[in-house]
Amino acid sequence: DTAVSQTPKYLVTQMGNDKSIKCEQNLGHDTMYWYKQDSKKFLKIMFSYNNKELIINETVPNRFSPKSPDKAHLNLHINSLELGDSAVYFCASSRRQGRGEAFFGQGTRLTVV
Amino acid sequence: DQQVKQNSPSLSVQEGRISILNCDYTNSMFDYFLWYKKYPAEGPTFLISISSIKDKNEDGRFTVFLNKSAKHLSLHIVPSQPGDSAVYFCAASASTGNQFYFGTGTSLTVIP
Numbered sequence: 001d002t003a004v005s006q007t008p009k010y011l012v013t014q015m016g017n018d019k020s021i022k023c024e025q026n027l028g029h030d031t032m033y034w035y036k037q038d039s040k041k042f043l044k045i046m047f048s049y050n051n052k053e054l055i056i057n058e059t060v061p062n063r064f065s066p067k068s069p070d071k072a073h074l075n076l077h078i079n080s081l082e083l084g085d086s087a088v089y090f091c092a093s094s095r096r097q098g099r100g101e102a103f104f105g106q107g108t109r110l111t112v113v
Numbered sequence: 114d115q116q117v118k119q120n121s122p123s124l125s126v127q128e129g130r131i132s133i134l135n136c137d138y139t140n141s142m143f144d145y146f147l148w149y150k151k152y153p154a155e156g157p158t159f160l161i162s163i164s165s166i167k168d169k170n171e172d173g174r175f176t177v178f179l180n181k182s183a184k185h186l187s188l189h190i191v192p193s194q195p196g197d198s199a200v201y202f203c204a205a206s207a208s209t210g211n212q213f214y215f216g217t218g219t220s221l222t223v224i225p
Contacts, residue, residue, distance in 0.1 A: 004156070009154075031211075033212065033213075035215075040217060041200070041217050041218050042115070042215070042217050043157075043202065043215035044215075045212045045213075045214075048211055048212055050211070055211050056211060056212055090156055090157070092156075094213075097210075097211035097212070098145075098206035098207065098210045098211045098212050098213055099145065099206065099208070101147060101159040101162060102147075102159070102204075102213055103159070104149075104156030104157045104158070105156050106154070106155055106156045107154070107155070107156050109154075
C-alpha cells in the first residue's frame with residue numbers, strides 16, 4: 001500500500017495547456033509539500049501545507065496553484081504551461097513541518113512541448 | 114542561495130569497500146539532518162537521520178557523522194554493495210523552520 005501516491009507519473013502536454021497533478025498520502029501526516037527537481041537535479045520547495053493551510057509559497061509563478069481539499073490530499077494545478085515548466089515534480093509528506101522524515105511520491109515527469 | 118551543498122556529483126567505489134558521501138551546510142539554525150536515496154524514476158526514500166545533539170548515528174551498514182563546528186556531515190556505507198548504486202541526497206531542517214532543504218545529490222556507483 002503506497003504511502004504517498006501521485007498521478008500521473010508522466011505528463012506530456014503542449015504549451016499553453018492547463019494540467020493537474022494529484023497527490024494523496026495515507027500516513028496521517030499533517031504536512032504536505034510540493035518539490036520541483038529541475039534539470040540540475042536540485043530539489044526545490046514550491047509549496048508546503050500544514051493541516052490544509054498554506055505555510056510556504058516560494059517564488060513560484062502564480063500559474064501554479066496548490067489545492068488541499070483535506071490534509072491527506074495536495075493537488076497541483078498549473079495554468080498556461082510553458083517550456084520552462086518541464087521538470088520532475090515530487091509530492092511529499094511529513095508528520096510535522098520540516099521534522100521527522102519526509103515520505104516522497106514517485107514523482108511526475110512533466111514535459112511541455 | 115543553496116543552503117545545503119553536495120560538492121561531489123558522483124562517486125565510484127568497489128564492492129565491499131567503504132563509500133563516503135559528503136554534505137556541507139551554511140545555515141547554523143539547521144538542527145536536523147537526513148540522507149535520502151533515490152533510484153531512477155522513483156521518489157527519494159529516507160535512509161538515516163541525525164539530530165544536532167548527536168555527532169553519530171548508525172543503522173546497519175549506514176552511519177551518518179555530524180561535525181557542527183565545520184557545518185559538515187557525511188554518510189558512510191560499509192561494506193558497499195551494488196544495490197547501493199543510486200543518487201544520495203542530503204537534507205536539513207531547522208526547528209524554527211517548516212521545510213526540508215536538499216542538496217543536489219551525489220550519484221554513487223558500486224562496482225561489482
